[in-house]
Every structure is written in C-alpha cells, then in structure tokens.
Amino acid sequence: MQLEVIGIGGAGCRIADAIHTTEPSEQPFLCDTFAFDTDTLSLEALESIPDEHRHRYGAEIENGLNGNLQRGETIGEEHVDELSRQLDEATPSAADAFLVAVGLGGATGGGTAPALVANLQTLYDAPVYVLATLPADRERLPDGDPSVPSDDTRASGADADGATRPMAAQNAVRTLSRLDGLANAIFCFDTEPWLRTGEELVDGRDRLNREIATRIEAFFGSTAQTTDGAPKAESVVDANDVSRILGNETALVSLGYGAQQVDASDSGPLLGIDLGIGPFSSSAEVETSAAVSAVETAVGKAIRGKLTLECDRPNAERALLIVGGPPAWLNQTAVADGRRALESATESTETLGGDSPRPGSDEVFALAVFAGIEPVERLEALRAAGETR
Ligand SMILES: Nc1nc2c(ncn2[C@@H]2O[C@H](COP(=O)(O)OP(=O)(O)OP(=O)(O)O)[C@@H](O)[C@H]2O)c(=O)[nH]1
Ligand SMILES: [Mg+2]
Incomplete structure (x- = not known):
C-alpha cells in the first residue's frame, strides 16, 4: 500500500521528515510527504521533505502559537481548505491511507489535526490514521519545579526553544478527545520513557523521531508492492489487512x-x-x-x-x-x-x-x-x- 504522510506543527513535521528520510529506495511506500506549520523557522530546518511540499500557513502568526491551543483550533478551521488544496500539488487520490503526524501538547499541530483529519475523511475514501506523540512530563515541570513562569507567553505555552510547555498535558488530552470519532486509528508514542535521564526533549528528539520512523517504515514498508524481480512475501500484508487490524473506530x-x-x-x-x-x-x-x-x-x-x-x-x-x-x-x-x-x-x-x-x-x-x-x-x-x- 502507499501512504500519504502529512506532518503538522513542529513535532509532526520533524517526524514526517524522519519518515521521508527512512524510506528505502528499493521498496518505496510513500505516496507523498507534506509538512505544514505556522512556524517558518521550524519548516526551514527540515532536512528531506522537498521545499515545494512544505507549506507555511497563518501569515498573521509569528513563529508558532506557543501552545495556545484555542488559537490553534481557530487557525486550523480557517486554513484547512488551504492545506487540503496543497495536497493537490501531488497525488493524494493515489494514497491507500493517510498518516497525519502531530505532537500532542502544542497548538499548531494539535489545533489543526482534527480539522484536517475531518476534511480528509470527506474528500477521500482512504482511511486517515494519526500518529501522535504524548508530551513528556519534563516539559511541564522545568527542572522539576512545577511553578509556571509568570510572563504571558510562557504561562500560555512554550518558551523560546520549546523546552517547557506548561499546557502540554491539558492540550494533549483535549486534542486526543477531539480526534476521537474522526481518525480511523491513532498510533501513540509516549515521549517520556524514550528520553534518557536528565535529557531535554530538544536534545533527544531526533533520536526519538528516528525510532518512530523505523517502526512506521517497518510497518508500512512491508505493505508496499515489491519491485519486479524482487522476492515476494510468503504472506503479504496489504491495505485490507492493515485496515482490519487498525479498525475504523479511533x-x-x-x-x-x-x-x-x-x-x-x-x-x-x-x-x-x-x-x-x-x-x-x-x-x-x-x-x-x-x-x-x-x-x-x-x-x-x-x-x-x-x-x-x-x-x-x-x-x-x-x-x-x-x-x-x-x-x-x-x-x-x-x-x-x-x-x-x-x-x-x-x-x-x-x-x-x-x-x-x-x-x-x-x-x-x-x-x-x-x-x-x-x-x-x-x-x-x-x-x-x-x-x-
Ligand atoms: N517525538 C517528538 N516530539 C516532539 C518533537 N517536538 C516537539 N515534540 C512534542 O510535541 C509537542 C508539541 O510541540 P510542537 O509540535 O513543537 O508544537 P506545535 O504543533 O508546533 O505548536 P506550537 O509551537 O505551540 O504552535 C511538545 O509538547 C512535545 O511533547 C519532536 O521533534 N519529536
Ligand atoms: Mg511550533
């Protein structure tokens, strides 16, 4: 099967980028890979997704939403048609499934994902899966100190490098429940146990994203059609099998x-x-x-x-x-x-x-x-x- 991967927000785009990097040339399983963010710098920092498949939306926003999920949801609703149109730059109708990657805990990805998933469900017949990371405890409690920084930006969301996100748990829970009934299924990645003792997310995230990409490639890469002459599986896993196992009920x-x-x-x-x-x-x-x-x-x-x-x-x-x-x-x-x-x-x-x-x-x-x-x-x-x- 062929998978259309769409990353939204900082984490989602980096994970989509890691998946794109991992795709083996001899067994391609990706239809297209897109990256959508309100944050220009974050989009520019991606490594492998082609520039024409990166799209910055919400021109009124300067570099992300700093964890303000309510704002994120409004922006998401306002821009969802624009994002879906971006996909037409490639061939979304050829996809056997969509995978929308997002870091729960933020505002851009979490705010936009429910609207985009709902939109894809109306536009295409293929199942829409979500790949969601759960925020780490250490993001909410900088240096083990539960007190929330007092200035406005920090109180509502992330600090400059995104190391602390006091609203992360609340945002994550809200977005997860909004996705319920919209996504066919949600792949979950729990960030905390994958970080090392004392490690900040910004230092460990590339390794975590590679771990995620390895698993997504192992799964969906195994459903890809093998090229002519390559050995065939004894027992092939196809899009129907995937859909049977993942189901349609989130x-x-x-x-x-x-x-x-x-x-x-x-x-x-x-x-x-x-x-x-x-x-x-x-x-x-x-x-x-x-x-x-x-x-x-x-x-x-x-x-x-x-x-x-x-x-x-x-x-x-x-x-x-x-x-x-x-x-x-x-x-x-x-x-x-x-x-x-x-x-x-x-x-x-x-x-x-x-x-x-x-x-x-x-x-x-x-x-x-x-x-x-x-x-x-x-x-x-x-x-x-x-x-x-
Ligand atoms: N696995 C993984 N998780 C990440 C990464 N970056 C951020 N996260 C997690 O994702 C959550 C959301 O962060 P971002 O994706 O940066 O947020 P955003 O969607 O860009 O939203 P705003 O920046 O608030 O506008 C954070 O709370 C982290 O838990 C990453 O590269 N990999
Ligand atoms: Mg961001």
Missing part, C-alpha cells in the same frame, strides 16, 4: 519492534552486487537454527520489549506481527510461531501475520502492532495532570 495503537543483526554474507554470494534482480540467497545457505533463533529474538523484543506506548498486552483487541529481513533468514516455521506467540500474549483471536523479504538488509526485524489497547495507565495520568491545571 482505536489507540502501540507498536513493538525488535531487530537482530545477522551476517549478511551468509545470505548469498550475490548479495550487494545483484540487488533488484534474482536469484537472491537460497535458504540452504543459512543454518536453520541460526535463522530460527534470529526470528525468535526479534519477535521476543517486538512483543515483550518496550512499546511506543506501554500497555497491557492482553488488553489489545487486535494485533499484527510482521517479520522481515534477508529472504534466506525468514524461517517460515519461526514466523508462524511468532504469530502464535503474539496471539497468546494478547489473548486475542483477531491476529494477523505476514513477512517482508528485504534483500540486501543485514538484520531480521519484527514489528508488533497492538490495536485497541485502552485502558492505558499513562493516558489516565495525563488526563489527571490535565485536570489539575
């Missing part, structure tokens, strides 16, 4: 990921020279036990390791497991066992599995998708924090 989604380096030289002598045309490595060239163990390790990390949003696995209503890597390493028995492991971890009967041959890669990866994961402790905490302000 389920919250968490992703688990694990990768295991393998010796790519075991994957056939032609590797690296002969990309894009066969024959690729044959399974005879990889020890079965080594392949099984690599798949098991990756699957174990994906199911039991750190998720993008921590949740109780048995709460998940639906789940999907994709195992990818050099074709010779994709031991189908181990892949099937992985799917059974996911089924038992989630106690769900609605699970799907697939594989994703990646010739030329030197790692075996597994991606677990958990959908319909509420109740989630972290969200309850965020709601409580939002209310006490």
